[in-house]
Structures are given as structure tokens and as C-alpha cells.
Amino acid sequence: MSENLPGFGRHHVPTASGSLRPDEPIMWLSCEARGHVTQVSVVGEVDLSNAHLLAELLENVAARTPMVAVDLSEVTFFGANGTDALVRAHQVLTGQGGRLTLCRPSSVVRRVLEITGTLGVFEVVDRPHARVTGNAPARPVVPARAGS
Structure with a gap:
């Protein structure tokens, strides 16, 4: 086997100079079931190239659990x-009587949700590793002013 072949899941992409560099993933997803709540963690960049993966994961989780954080x-x-992936998952869960909660959205996520007018659709919890339990609503979000 040639040593020039990329490993499974690893590809090489051309750079501006014409050399090749390893293509690293830009988004990581993890999922952990905690009783009747499933926590999905998203790290990195969510864009056109990978948002469908987040949407698929959230839709699959929503079909199996009443609460997703x-x-x-x-x-x-x-x-x-x-944003579309989150809205669709929210619709699926609430349509089944479940809940979707956003935990500690980064300033980037919060800004996009504010601009698109969808921030108010979601329950948002700003505490680290918040456990979403029962039917009590999450703490309401008050949009931060720019520069604060």
C-alpha cells in the first residue's frame, strides 16, 4: 500500500501555493443520554457544508427522547x-410534546439567532452544563447590548 494515500476519513486539499495539506474537520458533534434528557454538544463551525449533520443528529435524537439540550x-x-437545523429540531420536539433547550450559546450563535429573529423561539440556559429537567421553563434570555 502506498504511503501517499490518506488514512480513512483524511483527505488532502490544495493550498494557494499548490502544496497539499491535511483537511481537518471544522465541526465536532457529541451526544450523551442523561436519563430522559439527551445533551448534544457542538464544537467548531456550523455552515452550509455540515449543518445537515447537526440537523440529522437532532432529528434522530428528537425521535428518541422528549428533551434535548x-x-x-x-x-x-x-x-x-x-439556525435552520435548530428550528427544525425545535418544531419536531414541540410537535411531540418535547423540549429543545440551547445551553450557553456562544456570542456568535447568539448574534445570528438575534439577527434572524429566532432567539426568542428557544429556551436558553446560560449556566455551564445546565441540566434541563421537568417541565419548568428555562431562564428567559435578555439580549445583551453591543459593547456590554
């Missing part, structure tokens, strides 16, 4: 497709 504290880029 999405930790967005380590998201560094958040495009409109990420």
Missing part, C-alpha cells in the same frame, strides 16, 4: 443553515 458554547461560526 444543545450545548453551543464552543461554536466559532454559525451560518443560517445552523
